[in-house]
Amino acid sequence: MSANLLAIFYLVSGVLFILALRGLSSPETSRQGNLYGIIGMALAIGVTVLSVGNFSTGFLYLILFLLIGGSIGAFIAFKIPMTAMPELVAGFHSLVGLAAVFVAISAFLNPNVFNLGMPGSIKIASLIEMSLGAAIGAITFTGSIIAFLKLRGLMSGSPITFFGQHYLNLLLGISLIGLIYFLCTTQSQNLFWSLIAISLLVGILLIIPIGGADMPVVISMLNSYSGWAAAGIGFTLENSALIITGALVGSSGAILSYIMCKGMNRSFFNVILGGWGATEESGKTSSKEQRPVKSGNSDDAAFLMKNASSVIIVPGYGMAVAQAQHALREMVDALKKNGVKVTYAIHPVAGRMPGHMNVLLAEANVPYDEVFELEEINNDFANCDVAYVIGANDVTNPVAKTDPQSPIYGMPILDVEKSKSVLFVKRSLSPGYAGIDNDLFYRDNTLMLFADAKKMTEDIIKSL
């Protein structure tokens, strides 16, 4: 196959990937889009194998490795529960990162295969590209592993900080640049290995200071990194499919990070540098006085909701933890039978990854046209009878609008307090991730339901 024809095929698969993302603009077209993505991938793999034209022993191993990897991937994809989606995505990111590192290593050891020159005299431009690909890939790899461990609960979700952390990161960052420079002048293999080792370390250090509820930003950011790593390798291999895809994924992840940061009214750097840890102290101490709280049981809640004409459900991470989405959907069905209009309101940063709540509700068979984003539904709270807050906290805190001293001041929140009554399912009065008291607990129109989200929802179903 001529190089030109090959390049055209790569271009076609790049376009198919664009269509795959384009399909996600609505759930109807999304399945078709995914199909385009699969075709694009099959095309890229197929033409590459043909162009290499090596059907000896190596080809058999290629098929073998594809089958093994494919079966593992397929097994995971079918077995994984929807609540575990954030850690799955983090895990997959780490694989892309590591694959990028491996390809870069291979290109460094045997550059003539890729027309990059001979070992020891690799073209400078290629060397820079592959160093960048390898470094970003390595950061993605270890960073995603840490994110995976935190999301999986195998590692504490609380931020890990130590003295001089930012300076250490800065130092390592500078040394990476230095290493790439010296690598280009000396072509030394040891420098290349050190580059990868330091990048692996940077990945770990970058993610450990970031807390659990900031994970939506972290996952999006690592998503973006995996794209840039792929693009870096794409430049090295002079492959347009990789360059296009890398750019798409890179900008996709960057946009998601931006949306998540905006949902918390924080700057990207504030999140990455672990900003909330410092303000946590003042928030905790200032709100120690005891205030009266109204609490109720499932019968009260069932009575209130049965007699309401409209109910808005506000799900949060607590719903995912309690696996309450199916019970919730049953409760809503029961309410609908009583003629109550029910909708769902989702905050951009609810859960542990972008769109986390939407997937869980979809899994519980909630039709997606009953689920609304913050801007779409926020005005409806004023006209709604009952807001049922299940597992969400900080995203409903009115303090974000009233108290300029509060660390979450300015964060867009769901105006839950405007509804006639608020049912707040929560295990205790403990503050949420931001470490601040939720003003909503003490309002006259709030009824606290102290229980596990799933248990309380099931009890309400019984009472209905």
Next chain:
Amino acid sequence: MEIDPFIFRLSIFILSIFVGYYVVWSVTPSLHTPLMSVTNAISSVIIVGAIIAALAGNNINVFETSNIFGFLAILLAAVNIFGGFLVTQRMLAMYKKKKKEK
């Protein structure tokens, strides 16, 4: 005067960033999780590089060090490709409209 092919690749790269920017902004927020899993799957097109790394070169010794790294990368990317697309498919199949299930 000839233009360096690098400039062409850079042009593709920059324009693709813009395409990505506009396409991703039009993705509905409720599909942000499938967006992440599908971008994950397509970024595994890095398997293209892995295949070249694994197969190209001499035919006598299949397992030179550089080939081994290629094969390992194929394995990792394959997990991602199959896992990524299938889990996306599984998620998207769950998004239903009201009328379908009455």
